[in-house]
């Protein structure tokens with residue numbers, strides 16, 4: 689079974705302007721949509737489109753949390769969220785005005801008792817299960833939070849996928865995650881320099897492998913992606929052509945496609961192709977990638 693964990697789920701409030709955003713002024717939207725999101729939840733949504741079952745775990749709170757949970761159930765997603773007694777699941781504002789501006793909320797605090805509930809859920813995972821830890825954590829938690837979960841699972845034979853930034857990601861490397869997926873900017877932040885060429889990206893990805901990561905997938909938005917696999921082989925892929933509508937969730941879609949592709953084929957090359965089809969299918973759609981859009985783009989890669 690595949691489990692995704694979203695510590696800080698979100699309702700993505702996507703607002704479209706038909707002119708550039710004017711900071712400090714009243715801006716009137718041309719239209720708006722609400723998308724139920726958060727990185728792990730997005731991964732679960734795209735996995736479902738690919739015919740892979742998953743359970744979305746994580747923390748929800750308040751009326752927005754109830755809305756999120758109800759909405760995901762209506763979409764047919766399996767969830768097993770922990771309910772926090774205080775606070776509210778955040779609303780993240782995504783402004784599409786030619787360029788994309790994001791305003792992501794802080795999210796509710798997660799008390800130690802709720803952390804322990806999550807650990808009890810993860811204790812039931814079986815060898816060969818896949819655990820996907822994706823997204824930020826509320827400020828109240830330490831940057832060793834993902835590390836703590838992987839330390840607790842050592843020896844269980846669970847394969848971990850981690851999509852996070854900075855220390856939250858770096859701290860899990862000694863636990864040999866099966867896959868990490870920084871984008872090129874996040875990878876640059878980790879190694880402390882701007883990465884401009886494929887050679888520089890490859891060298892930085894290898895540095896994270898030396899610290900313990902098995903496969904490092906570096907996404908580069910419209911420039912495609914680069915994978916350094918666990919055998920040291922470098923795979924480079926571009927993107928299919930299309931009109932970008934909303935790239936929120938493209939990275940999560942790529943993670944879903946990569947995992948599903950690898951489970952189906954055992955091939956990193958195929959995993960990268962399906963990951964790319966899913967990432968671009970989301971970038972070219974208002975919400976997340978659909979099965980039809982993924983199949984259409986997969987045929988073009």
Ligand SMILES: Nc1ncnc2c1ncn2[C@@H]1O[C@H](COP(=O)(O)OP(=O)(O)O)[C@@H](O)[C@H]1O
Pocket residue numbers: 870871872907908909910911912913926927928932935937938939940942963964965966967968971
């Ligand atoms: N503008 C785009 N055009 C085509 N494909 C895209 C675009 N943006 C993202 N994608 C696809 O989605 C993948 C992940 O996107 P990226 O923006 O790098 O992830 P993240 O959201 O994690 O920063 C890319 O590698 C690519 O396959």
Ligand SMILES: O=P(O)(O)OC[C@H]1O[C@](O)(COP(=O)(O)O)[C@@H](O)[C@@H]1O
Pocket residue numbers: 696698700724725726727730780792822823824825935936937938939940941
């Ligand atoms: O565009 P990406 O990186 O795939 O992720 C998009 C998702 O991540 C979020 O931006 C939240 O990100 P964080 O958890 O890192 O704050 C959600 O609002 C959105 O659904």
